[in-house]
Structure formats: C-alpha cells, structure tokens
Amino acid sequence: MSRYVTRKFDYDKKDQLALEETLFHNANGYIGVRGNLEEGVPAAMHTMRGVYLNGVCETIPMKQAESLCNLTEEKETMVNVGDIQTVKIFIDGQEFSLFEGEKCQQTRILDMDQGTTNRDVTWNLSEGRKVKISVKKMASFVEESLFVLEYSVTAVGFDGKMKLVSYHIPEVCNYANPDDPRLAAEGASYLRTERIETRGKATGLSVTSTEKTKIKVGIMSDHQWNVRPESEEIRVENDEIIYEAIIPLESDKTSTCSKIVIFKDSIREKDVYGKLSETMDIVRKKTLDYYFESQRFFLEKFWNSSEVRIPGDEKLENALNFNIFQLLQSAPQDYYCSIAAKGLSGEGYEGHYFWDTEMFMLPFYVLSEPQVAKRLLEFRYETLGPALENAKLLGHKKGALYPWRTINGKECSGYYVSGSAAYHINGDIAYGVVQYYFATGDYQFIRDKGARILLETARLWMDVGNYHDGSFHIHGVTGPDEYTCLVDDNYYTNRIAQFNLMWAVKAARLMEEKGDFDQFSLDNKLTADELKEMEMAANAMEILYDENLKINPQDSSFLSKPLWDLEATDKSEFPLLLHYHPLHLYRYQVCKQADTVMAYYLFPDLEDQETMENSYRYYEKITTHDSSLSECIYSVVASRLGMKEKAYSYFGDSAKLDLENLHGNTKDGIHTANMGGSYIALVYGFAGLVIREEGLRFKPFLPDKWEGYSFKFQYRGKTYEFSIDKDGARVLYDGENITEADKIKILQ
Ligand code: BGC
Numbered sequence: 001m002s003r004y005v006t007r008k009f010d011y012d013k014k015d016q017l018a019l020e021e022t023l024f025h026n027a028n029g030y031i032g033v034r035g036n037l038e039e040g041v042p043a044a045m046h047t048m049r050g051v052y053l054n055g056v057c058e059t060i061p062m063k064q065a066e067s068l069c070n071l072t073e074e075k076e077t078m079v080n081v082g083d084i085q086t087v088k089i090f091i092d093g094q095e096f097s098l099f100e101g102e103k104c105q106q107t108r109i110l111d112m113d114q115g116t117t118n119r120d121v122t123w124n125l126s127e128g129r130k131v132k133i134s135v136k137k138m139a140s141f142v143e144e145s146l147f148v149l150e151y152s153v154t155a156v157g158f159d160g161k162m163k164l165v166s167y168h169i170p171e172v173c174n175y176a177n178p179d180d181p182r183l184a185a186e187g188a189s190y191l192r193t194e195r196i197e198t199r200g201k202a203t204g205l206s207v208t209s210t211e212k213t214k215i216k217v218g219i220m221s222d223h224q225w226n227v228r229p230e231s232e233e234i235r236v237e238n239d240e241i242i243y244e245a246i247i248p249l250e251s252d253k254t255s256t257c258s259k260i261v262i263f264k265d266s267i268r269e270k271d272v273y274g275k276l277s278e279t280m281d282i283v284r285k286k287t288l289d290y291y292f293e294s295q296r297f298f299l300e301k302f303w304n305s306s307e308v309r310i311p312g313d314e315k316l317e318n319a320l321n322f323n324i325f326q327l328l329q330s331a332p333q334d335y336y337c338s339i340a341a342k343g344l345s346g347e348g349y350e351g352h353y354f355w356d357t358e359m360f361m362l363p364f365y366v367l368s369e370p371q372v373a374k375r376l377l378e379f380r381y382e383t384l385g386p387a388l389e390n391a392k393l394l395g396h397k398k399g400a401l402y403p404w405r406t407i408n409g410k411e412c413s414g415y416y417v418s419g420s421a422a423y424h425i426n427g428d429i430a431y432g433v434v435q436y437y438f439a440t441g442d443y444q445f446i447r448d449k450g451a452r453i454l455l456e457t458a459r460l461w462m463d464v465g466n467y468h469d470g471s472f473h474i475h476g477v478t479g480p481d482e483y484t485c486l487v488d489d490n491y492y493t494n495r496i497a498q499f500n501l502m503w504a505v506k507a508a509r510l511m512e513e514k515g516d517f518d519q520f521s522l523d524n525k526l527t528a529d530e531l532k533e534m535e536m537a538a539n540a541m542e543i544l545y546d547e548n549l550k551i552n553p554q555d556s557s558f559l560s561k562p563l564w565d566l567e568a569t570d571k572s573e574f575p576l577l578l579h580y581h582p583l584h585l586y587r588y589q590v591c592k593q594a595d596t597v598m599a600y601y602l603f604p605d606l607e608d609q610e611t612m613e614n615s616y617r618y619y620e621k622i623t624t625h626d627s628s629l630s631e632c633i634y635s636v637v638a639s640r641l642g643m644k645e646k647a648y649s650y651f652g653d654s655a656k657l658d659l660e661n662l663h664g665n666t667k668d669g670i671h672t673a674n675m676g677g678s679y680i681a682l683v684y685g686f687a688g689l690v691i692r693e694e695g696l697r698f699k700p701f702l703p704d705k706w707e708g709y710s711f712k713f714q715y716r717g718k719t720y721e722f723s724i725d726k727d728g729a730r731v732l733y734d735g736e737n738i739t740e741a742d743k744i745k746i747l748q
Contacts (some may be wrong), residue, residue: 009106018047018667025345027329028139032344038087048175055337057407058190059212075412078351086167115295130156142294152256155249168221168241170206198234204241216266220276306368319655323675335378342669352405356673358432367713381449383409399460421478426457427496451507458504461497471542481595483585487555492599501538551615564590575626591623593630632677639685654678695743
C-alpha cells in the first residue's frame with residue numbers, strides 16, 4: 001500500500017495555491033520549506049514564500065496600548081531565513097509560468113513513503129510544443145541540515161535551448177496579514193547579510209544574522225547536472241546569489257539540475273561558516289541517491305512502528321496517516337526547540353510553541369517516538385530559567401510559570417487575558433512529564449530533569465492559590481476555552497493543578513525510594529513541610545459541582561451568564577473571535593473549545609459517568625469548535641461515554657481538517673495540535689487507551705462503519721500492535737497475543 005496525497009491544479013480555484021504551499025511543504029523537524037512554485041506567482045495571489053529553521057527567531061517590540069506594569073513588551077517571531085526555492089527556466093527565450101500563455105496541467109504529490117514532494121507540469125509553449133517539468137523536493141530525515149530540489153525538464157518531440165536561473169536570496173521578508181490576529185501584522189526582514197560569496201561555477205554561500213537574538217544562519221547551495229551544461233556561472237548581484245546555466249535540450253531526453261542546500265545556525269553550531277562546507281562535502285561524497293534511499297528506508301522503519309490501519313476506509317486511513325506524517329515532519333531533532341502550532345509549514349501564530357505540544361502532540365510521540373517525546377520535555381527543562389523569571393514578573397514569590405506562547409522560553413503573548421493568564425500550561429507540561437514516565441519507565445529522566453519541572457510548576461500553584469472556607473482556590477486565570485477569560489476556579493485548571501501538585505510529591509517519594517531524594521532536596525531547597533503543604537492543597541482543591549444541573553461548572557461564574565444561542569447564529573459569524581469584541585464573548589456561556597470536557601479526557605476516573613455525560617451534553621450545545629483543538633477532544637470523550645456516532649463524526653472532521661481545509665486557514669500552516677488530536681481520538685478514544693502508573697488499559701470499541709482498525713505502539717521499550725475487528729480486540733507482541741500480560745489490559 002502506498003501513502004500519498006495528490007492535487008491537480010484548477011485555474012478556477014486560485015486560492016488553492018497558498019493552501020497547497022502548506023499541504024506540500026517539506027520539513028524534517030529542523031528545516032521547513034513551504035511548497036512554493038519555484039518560478040513564483042503573480043503578486044496579487046498573496047501566497048507565503050518561506051523557509052524556516054526550528055528555533056531561529058528574532059525579538060521584536062510588541063507595543064501594548066498602555067504600558068501597565070510588567071506586560072510583555074517584546075516577542076519572538078519565527079524568521080523566514082531565505083529563499084532557496086526560486087528557479088526560473090526559459091526555453092528558446094520563453095519564460096515558464098503557470099499563468100502566462102496557454103494553460104498548463106499540474107499535479108502535485110506528497111509521497112509519504114519516499115519522503116518527497118513531486119510537482120509535475122505539462123507546459124504548453126507556443127507553436128504546439130510541449131515541455132514536461134518535474135520538481136522533486138526533500139528535507140532529509142537522515143541529514144537534518146540537507147534540503148534537495150531536483151528540477152527536471154523534458155522537451156517533448158523537439159530540440160531546444162534552456163536557460164535555468166536559480167536563486168539563493170539570504171534576506172527576505174516574513175509574511176504579514178494585518179486583518180487576522182492569528183498572523184503577524186507587519187512583514188519585516190529580520191536578517192542582515194554578513195558574508196556572501198560564490199565558489200567555482202555552481203556554489204554559493206551566505207551567512208546572515210539577526211540583530212537582537214544574534215542568531216547566525218548559514219546557507220550553502222550547490223548545483224549539479226545529469227547533462228553537461230553548455231555554460232554555467234554563479235554571481236552575487238544586489239545581495240542575491242544567482243546561478244545561471246545554458247542547457248541544450250535534446251528531444252525527449254530529461255535534463256535534471258539537482259540543487260543541494262545545506263542549512264546551519266548558531267544555536268546549534270559554533271562555526272556556522274565552517275560547518276556549511278564540511279557538511280556539503282559529506283553530502284557530495286555520499287551522493288544524493290544515498291540520501292533519497294536512506295529517506296525511504298527511514299520512512300519504512302517509521303511506518304512499521306507508527307502506521308494506523310483502517311481496512312475498508314481508505315480515505316480516513318490516509319487522512320490519519322497524513323496527520324501522522326506531519327507530526328513526524330514537525331518533530332524536533334534536538335532539544336533547542338519544540339513544535340510550533342503550525343509545525344514548520346507556515347507563519348500562522350508566528351512560529352510560537354503553545355500547550356498544543358504537550359497536550360495534543362506528545363501523546364503520539366510517547367507511543368510512537370519516545371525519544372522525540374523526551375526531547376520535547378527536555379526543551380521545557382532547558383527553558384525553566386525564563387519560566388522562573390516569568391513567574392517573578394507576574395508577581396509570584398516562588399515557582400516557575402511557563403509562557404503561554406514562546407520560541408526560546410520567554411512569554412510572547414500580546415494579549416495577557418487569553419495568553420499569560422492561561423496558567424494551566426504549567427499543569428499541561430507536568431502531565432506530559434508524567435505520561436512520558438508512565439509509558440517509558442524512564443526514571444532517570446524524572447531524577448535528572450522531570451522532578452525539577454514538577455516541583456517548580458507545583459510551587460507556582462502554591463503561590464497563586466489560596467485557602468478559603470477550607471478549600472484551595474485558584475483565582476484570576478484563563479482555562480483552555482479562550483471565550484471565557486480571567487475566571488476563578490476553572491474546573492480544568494484546578495484539576496490539572498491538583499495533578500501537578502500530587503505528582504511533585506510523588507516524584508519526590510519515588511526519588512526517596514531510589515535514594516536520590518537527599519541530593520534533590522538539597523539542590524532545590526525542598527523540605528518535607530513544603531511537600532506536605534502541596535499534598536494538602538491538592539486534596540483541598542476546589543472542584544466545582546452544580547447540584548441542579550448535575551454537571552461540573554466551567555468556573556465559579558460561568559453558569560450565571562446568559563447562554564449563547566449557537567443555533568441562531570449565522571454561519572458567516574464563525575469563528576466568533578473575528579466578529580465579536582472579546583468582552584462580548586466573555587459575558588456569555590459560549591466556548592471556543594473543549595474545556596471541562598478536556599479535563600474528562602485527561603482524568604477519566606475522577607467523576608462519575610452521569611456527571612460527565614450531563615456536562616458533555618451541556619457544553620456541546622455552547623461550544624463553537626472555533627479552535628481546531630476541540631473536535632478531537634469531543635471525539636475522545638464521546639468514545640469514552642459510549643456515544644459512538646458522535647465520536648465517529650467528530651473524529652472524521654478532525655482527521656480531515658487540513659486535507660479538506662475545513663477551517664479555511666490551512667494556507668497559514670497545518671494545525672499540528674489537531675493532527676495529534678486525531679491520533680488521540682482513535683487511540684485514546686476508539687481504542688480507549690489510558691496510560692497509568694500500573695500499565696496500559698484499553699477499553700475499545702469498533703465504529704459501526706468499520707471492519708476493524710489497528711496501530712502499533714511502544715511501551716517500555718517494546719513495540720506492540722493493537723488491533724480490533726468483529727471478533728474482538730487483541731494486543732500482539734512479536735506476533736503473539738499478550739492480552740493476559742498484567743501491564744497491558746483490554747477491558748472488552
Ligand atoms: C487556541 C489555543 C491554541 C492556539 C494555538 C488557539 O486558537 O484557542 O488553545 O493553543 O490556538 O494552536
């Protein structure tokens with residue numbers, strides 16, 4: 001079975017260009033290259049031309065309307081690091097463009113087995129002549145700094161002469177859209193050229209740097225042909241490197257130019273300039289065939305351990321595997337960075353990392369690529385320093401508060417009401433640490449890094465919360481639902497804080513058992529009394545329950561507000577955030593996304609079935625799902641509550657969200673959290689997986705429309721396969737049924 005996504009170009013749907021730039025982007029967790037048309041597009045088409053390196057960002061001012069004390073006045077923004085995709089061809093003087101002359105036929109393919117994107121065009125030149133153009137691109141999973149662009153041209157039934165011009169432009173602008181709060185408002189150029197040079201006839205090199213963050217970016221490009229060019233030259237002109245080659249085209253013979261591009265940056269390398277040539281030499285020696293083959297081999301291994309199968313429902317299976325592939329493309333190869341809300345596919349949310357990573361993506365990596373899960377958590381450990389600082393800025397005397405949105409650890413939310421106030425991110429990260437530990441048993445990680453994250457995040461809860469009438473309350477925070485802000489005792493926040501506090505204590509006990517506690521307590525000035533206070537606060541945490549409705553209220557004032565009538569709201573008014581002032585939204589019972597229901601996904605055993613069912617039905621009526629982080633969670637919890645049809649329907653929308661552009665903004669980048677969410681909906685929802693300290697528990701069901709489904713997962717270093725069909729569910733290890741083993745249980 002081959003896994004791919006394909007699209008034919010339709011001249012009546014020009015909007016699809018920007019969308020396809022996202023769907024056909026190439027990334028490997030370090031490099032992200034949007035699927036831009038090499039020759040460019042007319043300016044009026046508003047597409048986003050971009051190349052990104054994970055973690056490479058600039059600090060820019062963020063003007064606050066009033067400079068109130070300690071508001072964030074600066075933010076980091078992901079930098080567009082250069083244009084290495086522009087390639088223009090001229091055949092017998094005629095320039096190739098999709099938009100000039102007779103219409104062309106174009107098909108694009110994302111090949112998820114080869115790890116490449118392919119663009120095939122039939123270009124109809126004047127006098128009935130045809131030229132076939134084929135462009136293959138790859139961001140290598142094996143050599144993280146390598147990107148390849150192969151440009152092939154075939155003159156069909158005629159001889160001709162081609163001029164190919166290839167660009168390497170080190171200073172480019174970021175994308176901007178002042179009308180959409182989810183994008184940057186101004187498009188600036190953040191890199192300044194320090195070095196720009198050419199070598200021989202086909203190689204160019206540039207080193208640029210950002211002004212504030214002082215990050216250097218190095219790019220080296222080289223061109224190789226399968227035919228001998230009649231002439232070739234490379235030059236620097238107006239701070240751009242321009243390569244030009246003249247190729248005699250023989251009828252029906254394919255001429256291919258392979259553009260090899262190496263990226264380096266000073267976050268990861270001391271000598272960016274030197275490393276460029278060193279890596280280029282290695283790549284040239286090994287040959288591109290080696291890298292294409294190793295990409296295929298890498299993916300064969302990946303799919304063997306991560307693929308999801310849904311026999312009989314090819315469409316959903318493909319959609320889900322597309323999402324899984326995008327999670328792989330977004331997964332960092334080191335702990336200098338995390339995963340942005342749009343992965344490396346576009347500039348939506350300016351490349352910021354949110355709770356999306358730990359809550360929506362981590363569950364996939366924990367089960368499929370635990371080493372990636374570990375790196376993501378290590379990134380949080382590495383950025384504990386700025387989180388401790390952030391807590392101080394917000395007036396806390398102890399603890400760390402992770403930023404709501406960030407690139408290198410500092411808070412970047414402009415609007416604190418639905419940004420910095422989302423304190424639940426602390427608990428979300430703590431939850432991620434514990435899930436990783438449960439699934440891998442990696443005690444060493446807890447001892448060396450995880451316990452410190454748990455402790456400092458827990459300390460913050462102790463500082464922000466207070467006792468009143470015997471209960472521990474958390475005031476003035478924003479829960480996951482961004483249409484309800486700055487509230488008291490948000491159910492989700494209190495639950496995750498409770499978990500966070502309990503696990504700070506449990507991790508300490510675990511270290512006590514292993515004999516590591518004394519050192520830890522010394523290093524962190526931790527006393528037995530402090531742990532006791534944390535335990536007390538967790539046990540006394542205010543957990544709201546409404547006797548009349550028999551539901552958990554989202555927060556202490558939520559149920560006293562008027563209900564928003566979603567059925568009576570015109571379709572054109574969604575997402576509400578683009579049509580209503582925030583204050584208006586805050587005064588209604590209306591939710592952007594799963595909030596209390598999200599807590600039920602994380603803690604399925606803390607409320608009785610009836611309360612969860614009542615709450616689910618209550619919140620469902622007032623939830624817009626304007627955030628892509630919502631339907632997947634409604635699907636999981638519907639599965640757990642036995643609402644099979646709902647679970648299936650929400651799952652479908654979540655799985656196809658980007659492929660079918662269901663939110664209309666995939667052009668700005670993929671919805672990486674939702675991609676993880678669709679995986680969660682299947683594995684934690686349909687298959688009912690819960691990961692606990694004692695082991696894994698499945699409580700699966702088979703959607704009526706399916707004959708079965710299966711997926712592989714890793715648990716404590718071993719790869720297992722879960723499958724279910726009409727005859728029941730089973731877990732296999734090495735081909736043997738292991739359902740009886742005590743650590744993995746299936747409740748039929
Ligand atoms: C959601 C947040 C999310 C962010 C980035 C917002 O629309 O409300 O929960 O973290 O998008 O994906």
